[in-house]
Amino acid sequence: MNDSWPTPTPDLPTRGRGANFPSDGPEPMTLERLYLYDTTLRDGAQTPGVDFSLEDKLTIIGLLDELGIDYIEGGYPGANPTDTALFAEPRNTRGRLTAFGMTKRAGRSIANDPGIHDLCSAHADAVCYVAKSWDYHVRVALGTTNDENLKGIRQSVEAARASGKEALVDCEHFFDGFKANPGYALACARTAHEAGARWVVLCDTNGGTLPDEVEAIVAEVTRTVPGDRLGIHAHNDTGQAVANSLAAVRAGARQIQGTLNGLGERCGNANLVTLIPTLMLKAAFAERFDIGVTADGLKSLTHVSRVFDEMLNRAPDRQAPYVGDSAFSTKAGIHASAIMKEPETYEHVKPESIGNRRRLLVSDQGGKSNLVAELARIGIEVERSDRRLDKLLAEVKAREAAGYAYEAAGASFELLARRTLGSVPRFFEVESFRIMTEQRHNAVGKVVTVSEAVVKVVVDGERFLSVGEGNGPVNALDVALRKDLGKYQRHIANLELVDYKVRILNGGTSATTRVLIESRDDAGERWFTVGVSPNIVDASFQALSDSITYKLMREEARGTVAPSAAAVG
Numbered sequence: 001m002n003d004s005w006p007t008p009t010p011d012l013p014t015r016g017r018g019a020n021f022p023s024d025g026p027e028p029m030t031l032e033r034l035y036l037y038d039t040t041l042r043d044g045a046q047t048p049g050v051d052f053s054l055e056d057k058l059t060i061i062g063l064l065d066e067l068g069i070d071y072i073e074g075g076y077p078g079a080n081p082t083d084t085a086l087f088a089e090p091r092n093t094r095g096r097l098t099a100f101g102m103t104k105r106a107g108r109s110i111a112n113d114p115g116i117h118d119l120c121s122a123h124a125d126a127v128c129y130v131a132k133s134w135d136y137h138v139r140v141a142l143g144t145t146n147d148e149n150l151k152g153i154r155q156s157v158e159a160a161r162a163s164g165k166e167a168l169v170d171c172e173h174f175f176d177g178f179k180a181n182p183g184y185a186l187a188c189a190r191t192a193h194e195a196g197a198r199w200v201v202l203c204d205t206n207g208g209t210l211p212d213e214v215e216a217i218v219a220e221v222t223r224t225v226p227g228d229r230l231g232i233h234a235h236n237d238t239g240q241a242v243a244n245s246l247a248a249v250r251a252g253a254r255q256i257q258g259t260l261n262g263l264g265e266r267c268g269n270a271n272l273v274t275l276i277p278t279l280m281l282k283a284a285f286a287e288r289f290d291i292g293v294t295a296d297g298l299k300s301l302t303h304v305s306r307v308f309d310e311m312l313n314r315a316p317d318r319q320a321p322y323v324g325d326s327a328f329s330t331k332a333g334i335h336a337s338a339i340m341k342e343p344e345t346y347e348h349v350k351p352e353s354i355g356n357r358r359r360l361l362v363s364d365q366g367g368k369s370n371l372v373a374e375l376a377r378i379g380i381e382v383e384r385s386d387r388r389l390d391k392l393l394a395e396v397k398a399r400e401a402a403g404y405a406y407e408a409a410g411a412s413f414e415l416l417a418r419r420t421l422g423s424v425p426r427f428f429e430v431e432s433f434r435i436m437t438e439q440r441h442n443a444v445g446k447v448v449t450v451s452e453a454v455v456k457v458v459v460d461g462e463r464f465l466s467v468g469e470g471n472g473p474v475n476a477l478d479v480a481l482r483k484d485l486g487k488y489q490r491h492i493a494n495l496e497l498v499d500y501k502v503r504i505l506n507g508g509t510s511a512t513t514r515v516l517i518e519s520r521d522d523a524g525e526r527w528f529t530v531g532v533s534p535n536i537v538d539a540s541f542q543a544l545s546d547s548i549t550y551k552l553m554r555e556e557a558r559g560t561v562a563p564s565a566a567a568v569g
């Protein structure tokens with residue numbers, strides 16, 4: 001295929017995956033190549049609150065490259081210092097590092113357009129231009145003529161090619177433009193193609209087009225520009241960016257643009273983390289296309305998705321397709337025993353293929369099968385006939401009835417299980433704690449409320465007294481509790497509380513409070529603990545104490561904490 005396409009310019013480094021590019025030779029298999037283009041670092045970076053540093057960008061480029069993404073859009077050289085620095089030196093990527101920018105400005109010559117100069121001189125393998133393809137935008141936003149816009153597209157593509165780079169053209173608002181004036185939208189696409197753009201990308205910029213419309217319009221466009229030169233750039237405003245991307249592929253497009261975890265302004269872009277497994281695991285696509293991501297790359301997808309959320313400092317979406325924590329979890333006991341026998345009955349794909357895992361929720365609806373399976377997952381092997389199992393099951397049920405939520409607090413569940421079935425060292429013992437909250441006027445006469453906690457802890461027979469201050473009682477208690485745990489202190493130094501959630505479980509003066517705490521360490525591991533009590537401080541104390549114990553137990557399993565001689569509890 002594509003034998004009319006020139007070979008890559010000689011100054012491009014030899015790529016490990018080079019054989020996948022059409023110009024490098026015949027396809028090894030009958031599978032047709034479908035290309036993935038990531039725009040996390042440019043379109044994804046439009047998301048409010050997202051601001052990537054150069055270091056962030058380089059890390060994400062590494063993740064995408066490892067995954068096997070064909071094109072990695074790095075940003076907009078010349079637009080800001082980060083992106084300018086990114087393209088200031090060669091980056092050794094297997095995927096084609098792509099610089100993004102606008103086509104030539106109207107009323108300027110190509111040689112006098114600083115934007116074009118920045119793009120063509122960037123250390124990038126490809127340049128992606130955004131071009132207007134809706135005559136309404138040409139008139140209103142650019143204030144120029146339709147012909148001048150076409151000339152800008154042609155000259156910009158030629159400039160990128162003359163600088164030795166591959167050229168792509170993102171046709172902005174293509175679908176809306178096509179509906180308003182199909183002749184002009186097609187003229188933009190044709191101009192880009194004839195000027196030598198490797199890809200003409202049809203953008204659903206507003207994200208409002210529906211899959212059947214995308215499929216029909218892309219099919220129409222393939223009569224002007226061949227499908228193996230067409231890409232799709234879909235936004236998720238109707239929740240169908242992935243469906244729209246797949247519809248475009250069915251109609252002939254052979255490049256998909258998207259972002260990690262669907263990051264992007266408004267409702268986001270097409271989610272590559274959903275698209276990749278769909279393309280690789282669903283027969284309708286897997287039997288027709290090769291996307292350049294290996295089976296091993298696919299296995300890393302859950303990890304990549306979660307590491308990316310970690311970088312964004314947000315909790316991963318538990319219900320994310322394929323990679324979410326709940327993607328392969330089920331609750332009912334009757335299903336659990338069937339899943340153990342025949343997992344495929346209840347799972348649309350194998351969770352391991354994307355690096356995820358089966359999860360059988362422990363809950364008051366679950367029976368022994370759930371429990372045994374969940375214990376096996378966390379490394380505790382128990383015979384179904386073991387009497388302690390009944391004790392644990394009764395304990396879980398009683399606690400869940402009292403308000404504990406073990407589904408959401410895996411670390412507290414593990415501690416409960418190990419305490420019931422085996423042994424959890426008693427790393428520390430809190431002898432007592434006292435908290436005082438005071439409202440007073442501060443030095444400048446402003447009313448402030450501060451809390452102070454005093455905690456007495458015993459570690460290996462040695463007593464520690466710590467005082468902590470905070471803006472509330474729980475904060476003060478946390479500060480005091482984690483201030484000095486003697487010989488264990490260094491192991492909890494990197495423990496951080498990420499989230500704290502309080503739920504009042506029943507009304508009235510005797511209301512029960514449930515506290516859920518999310519913790520993490522600097523290795524990126526996250527765990528959840530729970531506490532329940534009529535007293536919010538006590539509920540918080542249970543969850544905090546479980547969090548620290550869990551962390552120390554993990555360290556002990558790794559051999560970094562010497563096994564404690566203290567009693568087990």
Ligand SMILES: [Zn+2]
Nearest residue numbers: 043205233235
């Ligand atoms: Zn976009």
